[in-house]
Amino acid sequence: MPIDVTTVRKIAALARLRVETSEEERMARELAAILTYVEQLQALDLEGIDPTSQVTEGAPPALRPDEARPCEVRDDALSAAPDRDGDYFRVPQVV
Amino acid sequence: MTPAPADWAEASAEQIAESVRGGKVSAEEVTRATLARADRTASRLATFLHRMPEEALASARGIDEGRSRGTTLGPLAGVPIALKDNICTRGIPTTCGSRILEGYHPPYDAHVVERLRAAGAVVVGKTNCDEFAMGSSTENSAYAPTRNPWDLARVPGGSSGGSAAAVAAREATLALGSDTGGSVRQPAAFCGVYGLKPTYGAVSRYGLVAFASSLDQIGPFARTARDTALLFNAICGRDPRDMTSRPEASPVRLEALEEGVKGLTIGIPRDILSGEGIAPAIRACFERAVAALTRSGASLRDVTLPHAKHAIATYYLVATAEASSNLARYDGVRYGLRAKDGNLTTMYEATRGAGFGREVKRRILLGTYALSAGYYDAYYLRAQKVRTLIRRDFSEALEKTDALLFPVTPTTAFGIGEKVDDPLSMYLNDIFSVPASLAGVPALSFPAGFDEAGLPIGLQLAGRPFQEETLLRVARAYEATDDAAARRPAIAKEGS
Numbered sequence: 001m002p003i004d005v006t007t008v009r010k011i012a013a014l015a016r017l018r019v020e021t022s023e024e025e026r027m028a029r030e031l032a033a034i035l036t037y038v039e040q041l042q043a044l045d046l047e048g049i050d051p052t053s054q055v056t057e058g059a060p061p062a063l064r065p066d067e068a069r070p071c072e073v074r075d076d077a078l079s080a081a082p083d084r085d086g087d088y089f090r091v092p093q094v095v
Numbered sequence: 096m097t098p099a100p101a102d103w104a105e106a107s108a109e110q111i112a113e114s115v116r117g118g119k120v121s122a123e124e125v126t127r128a129t130l131a132r133a134d135r136t137a138s139r140l141a142t143f144l145h146r147m148p149e150e151a152l153a154s155a156r157g158i159d160e161g162r163s164r165g166t167t168l169g170p171l172a173g174v175p176i177a178l179k180d181n182i183c184t185r186g187i188p189t190t191c192g193s194r195i196l197e198g199y200h201p202p203y204d205a206h207v208v209e210r211l212r213a214a215g216a217v218v219v220g221k222t223n224c225d226e227f228a229m230g231s232s233t234e235n236s237a238y239a240p241t242r243n244p245w246d247l248a249r250v251p252g253g254s255s256g257g258s259a260a261a262v263a264a265r266e267a268t269l270a271l272g273s274d275t276g277g278s279v280r281q282p283a284a285f286c287g288v289y290g291l292k293p294t295y296g297a298v299s300r301y302g303l304v305a306f307a308s309s310l311d312q313i314g315p316f317a318r319t320a321r322d323t324a325l326l327f328n329a330i331c332g333r334d335p336r337d338m339t340s341r342p343e344a345s346p347v348r349l350e351a352l353e354e355g356v357k358g359l360t361i362g363i364p365r366d367i368l369s370g371e372g373i374a375p376a377i378r379a380c381f382e383r384a385v386a387a388l389t390r391s392g393a394s395l396r397d398v399t400l401p402h403a404k405h406a407i408a409t410y411y412l413v414a415t416a417e418a419s420s421n422l423a424r425y426d427g428v429r430y431g432l433r434a435k436d437g438n439l440t441t442m443y444e445a446t447r448g449a450g451f452g453r454e455v456k457r458r459i460l461l462g463t464y465a466l467s468a469g470y471y472d473a474y475y476l477r478a479q480k481v482r483t484l485i486r487r488d489f490s491e492a493l494e495k496t497d498a499l500l501f502p503v504t505p506t507t508a509f510g511i512g513e514k515v516d517d518p519l520s521m522y523l524n525d526i527f528s529v530p531a532s533l534a535g536v537p538a539l540s541f542p543a544g545f546d547e548a549g550l551p552i553g554l555q556l557a558g559r560p561f562q563e564e565t566l567l568r569v570a571r572a573y574e575a576t577d578d579a580a581a582r583r584p585a586i587a588k589e590g591s
Contacts (some may be wrong), residue, residue, distance in 0.1 A: 003464070007464075008460065010445075011463045011464050011467065012460060014463050014467060015274075015419060015423075015447075015459050015460060015463040016423075016426070016440065016443040016444050016447060017444060017447045017448060017451070017459055017460065018444040018445055018447065018448025018449075018455060019448065019456065019460075020448070023388035023453075027456070029459065030457055030518055030538075031457065031460060031461055031464070032517050033518075034411060034461060034518065034519055034522075035461075035464075036412060037407075037408060037411075038408040038412055038474070040405060040408050041405060041408050041409065041412075041477050041478060041481055042473070042477070044405070044477075044479070044481060044484075046477065046480040049480040049483050050480070050483055051479030051480050051482070051483065052386065052479050052480075052482040052483045052486060052533075053309060053475055053479060054309050054339065055295050055296075055309070055486065055534070055535030056152075056295065056296050056339055056341065056535070059296075059341065061338075062335075062338060062339075062340070062341060062342060063338060064336075064338075065177050068538065073202040073203060076202030076203075076428075077202050077429070078431065080199060080200065080202070080429070080430035080431075081428070081429055081430065082155065082202075082427060082430075082431070082432070082433035083421065083433065089428050089429055090104055091428055091439055091442070092436075092437065092438055092439050092442045093438050094438065094439045
């Protein structure tokens with residue numbers, strides 16, 4: 001599967017990640033090398049094999065009771081914001 | 096009990112805790128000795144991103160005051176410990192080695208930090224790491240590359256390189272790191288210390304900054320098998336705040352570590368050892384260790400891990416897919432860096448472009464690609480299926496054996512700068528550590544010898560889920576026959 005500068009730009013936009021123009025070629029080359037390496041998985045016969053998304057799958061669920069609890073860190077959390085307005089995070093203009 | 100050491104920075108955690116509890120030494124004296132070591136070497140090694148001598152001395156004095164009031168002290172009373180900088184510490188900088196979190200002070204402590212404080216451990220600082228734990232050399236830290244205490248021109252391994260180097264250099268008695276594909280075991284091997292990746296689910300990740308959630312585990316670094324057990328015991332167990340943490344996780348019995356290896360069967364995965372690229376010194380060390388364990392009474396059995404050769408390809412799809420999702424939270428809105436740029440979308444792009452380093456960007460892009468429309472089945476889903484085969488390999492190999500023995504890395508520590516321009520070659524260094532991560536089984540790196548250049552060699556034991564005890568028991572038996580774990584790098588001897 002070829003990966004070129006156009007693909008890099010496309011996935012960078014999906015990931016909301018700016019890649020400098022001067023870096024695009026190198027990024028495409030490095031990603032292509034990795035994708036060529038992972039091609040080895042295409043040759044395996046995986047008919048009837050279930051995917052593993054978590055190794056703890058199948059274990060009895062260990063959930064905590066769904067109870068509302070106070071969260072005392074609001075001020076601390078807000079104080080880490082790059083820009084805040086009272087009890088709100090402030091962001092640049094959306095539209 | 097062993098006599099008091101000339102320098103408490105050299106003592107084991109076990110001896111420190113026992114001596115502090117028994118009033119033979121104060122936590123403050125132990126902390127001062129350890130801080131003095133770090134004063135001499137930490138800046139040359141770039142082991143820490145944030146040192147905290149005042150907080151450490153205050154918490155040591157708190158322990159000493161507790162003792163004088165008759166409070167029962169915990170199992171790690173007065174033991175200096177360093178924490179990888181992706182573990183949240185309330186009010187103390189936590190950057191994950193990234194510019195995007197420069198100046199971030201978490202509003203809460205990670206579960207493991209709460210547990211360590213309750214156990215009496217003294218936190219001495221936050222250690223350097225590859226940015227967001229992505230890397231195998233600590234060269235991807237946005238701040239400085241950590242150096243290997245055994246040879247300052249070489250890497251300490253990664254991503255928990257600062258933690259491994261700090262323990263090897265006696266700048267901390269213990270340390271915590273995190274292991275997603277080998278980030279505790281590989282630096283432990285490169286620095287000549289113990290490093291344990293617990294079973295997936297054995298330790299709560301509440302407060303561990305997420306990289307790849309189906310793989311991430313917090314693990315201990317120590318200089319003895321028993322200290323590794325002590326630290327594991329202090330952090331393991333169910334925590335309702337991490338739904339993957341399991342009630343089966345149970346502490347290691349320290350007395351069981353002295354039982355030797357008689358009656359245990361060690362599996363030797365000959366197929367993964369037959370590949371090229373394993374340094375002759377590592378091969379020789381492996382054979383010596385096999386012989387030593389056999390002499391101590393272990394039985395051997397050949398096993399195979401036929402899909403382990405696909406582990407790196409599997410890992411770099413699964414881990415990057417998860418990372419691309421986990422790292423979406425760094426958006427310049429709630430914490431960390433915000434770039435000044437136009438509207439909301441361009442602000443996101445500029446913030447992430449400026450805040451993340453090259454390796455992190457590459458992995459986010461790879462993960463985004465693997466999850467994107469048209470590629471999901473071919474890459475991500477396929478990798479998840481291969482993961483199932485790798486899990487099966489381990490469970491079959493461990494059906495008739497108690498532990499598997501194989502190298503941690505194909506080579507000893509490589510030079511700083513040697514692999515930075517070749518990401519794939521850097522990834523392939525993890526060929527022996529990634530399989531156990533995908534399988535979710537516990538795996539331990541233990542100091543097993545040295546190569547011709549005097550660099551440490553680590554070997555790896557992998558076991559059945561929640562059988563950390565067996566791995567530490569085998570490593571303890573090896574430790575009794577070999578001085579590899581007891582040797583110190585020259586930099587740790589300065590001024591002592």
